[in-house]
Amino acid sequence: MRIALIGVGMIGGSLLGAWRQAGLVTRATGYDIDPRAVAAARALGLLDAGAASVAEAAADAQFVLVATPVGAMRRVFAQLAPALAPDAWLADVGSTKGDVIADARAELGAAFPCFVPAHPIAGKELPGVEHADAGLFAGKRVVLTPTAETSADALAAVEDLFARTGAQVERMDAVEHDRIFAAVSHLPHLLSFALVAAIGSQPAGQRKLGYGGAGFRDFTRIAASSPAMWRDICVANRSALAKELRAYRTLLDRLQRAVDEGDAATLQQTFELAARLRRQWANAADAQ
Amino acid sequence: MRIALIGVGMIGGSLLGAWRQAGLVTRATGYDIDPRAVAAARALGLLDAGAASVAEAAADAQFVLVATPVGAMRRVFAQLAPALAPDAWLADVGSTKGDVIADARAELGAAFPCFVPAHPIAGKELPGVEHADAGLFAGKRVVLTPTAETSADALAAVEDLFARTGAQVERMDAVEHDRIFAAVSHLPHLLSFALVAAIGSQPAGQRKLGYGGAGFRDFTRIAASSPAMWRDICVANRSALAKELRAYRTLLDRLQRAVDEGDAATLQQTFELAARLRRQWANAADAQ
Secondary structure (H helix, E strand, C coil): CEEEEECCHHHHHHHHHHHHHHCCEEEEEEECCCCCHHHHHHHHCCCCEECCCHHHHHCCCCCEECCCHHHHHHEEEEEEEECCCCCCCCECCCCCCCHHHHHHHHHHHHHHHHCEEEEEEECCCCHHHHHCCCCCCCCCCCEEECCCCCHHHHHHHHHHHHHCCEEEEEEEHHHHHHHHHHHHHHHHHHHHHHHHHHHHHHCCHHHHHHHHHHHHHHHHHHHHHHHHHHHHHHHHHHHHHHHHHHHHHHHHHHHHHHHHHHHHHHHHHHHHHHHHHHHHHHHHHHCC | EEEEEECCCCCHHHHHHHHCCCCCCCEEEEEECCHHHHHHHCCCCCCCEECCHHHHCCCCCEEEEEEECHHHHHHHHHCCCCCCCCCEEEEEEECCCHHHHHHHHHHHHHHHHHHEEEEEEEECCCCCCCCCCCCCCCCCCECCCCCCCHHHHHHHHHHHHHHCCCEEEEEHHHHHHHHHHHHHHHHHHHHHHHHHHHHHHCCHHHHCCCCHHHHHHHHHHHHHHHHHCCCCCCCHHHHHHHHHHHHHHHHHHHHHHHHHHHHHHHHHHHHHHHHHHHHHHHHHHCCC
């Protein structure tokens, strides 16, 4: 299969690597606003060629994977629309789906039914194609959020492509997707960034950070993620994220009062609920 | 050395294990409010004997390690005071120091100079002596916060004891200690508990939690920690923690407005500061 990769980063590179291992790639052409990313992907054997534009990359492709930050996707779809082969399929890998679907619907025109919105639930905090890992998706989930217009052929083809990476593929409504990931992904990223920024902004912040231990390391691992990517995600999913953040802040208001007043019972109640659910979560995750 | 362990859990058990490996233990006697913890530690070869009370455990000891939750320490010190041998040394392992010092000063009487406040910066989220690990402290830091009254001999002896676990031992003012760990440890624990509790309290919470990925796993690992222990820490260090939480909530108020208004610049600014500091932190931590 001739594949075009638009946005040459860690996720797109990992998918290409997995598809190469599965023997699916006859030719892969890439485009990125940063030519160094394309050069790196060629050096790694992930891409066969670079293209000078989105349109050039897509011209000959049977499948186009859009793996840019979600904030760039509307512009990419606009450039893809006139360039796509009539029988080409498309997918994205964005962490938000409602906004990406709206962008695709607005720009792709007749090609919109060939577009399958997708979200691979896998990642690491290290951006850049040099951190691509063909095994990243094995055993992980990929959520597809097709619309009423999505062609059954495109959906089946993209479902098969993601399954060939070793992932479990499922379908979900885009609105539900965005609500779920606002809670379990976008909010924790915002909170983790916020903790490091809050400490780092203090006069003694650097000294404090120096004493971060194992708990700090884990809690803030995702604060090393790409700022531009997460800015885009937070803006793209702002309605669901705003709601989750508001609920979280309401709980923090309550916990602030409990800390101020030394109200051990309220703290314990919240911590016990959390510890019970988190241990259940770990058991369920391990059982998968 | 004859050691008494008051509070038989993961940290106390790990220290005993390390001291046994270093050949320092001639006899270890333990007391815990839960007799099953003592039985488990005996079965693991960490304790030689159990005692029926704090006083009985301490009667013959040259060194007493208090490894209960910090909320129980005042009661423990009160029971230790009349039972300690005249030349015995004591240390604790509490995550907060100002309150523990106040409790010790109030209860230990003439033995207060023999008490060395200590905080080993190592841990894991799994409580219970069955998760003890003699290698837990290798390469980690132990912070001692002696007071003006602390005896130089006791301080030197406890410093040596912790150094023999493979840890780097340093001294710090207790007030500064509590400010630092409010920021880099106590606050992230509270925030991690709060996230799981906030999601879990929603009608669709269980379904949402089921989609937590690698970022969620890391961010919430510490939410599986002991609720009682962290309730005690949050109450014990409430003045420093309240201040850190307030500063954090002020930043979240700003980020809520940014999300509500789709203000990408504010989000990016915060995320970039955090990512830069977190990457520096990781480089510095790796270099150690």
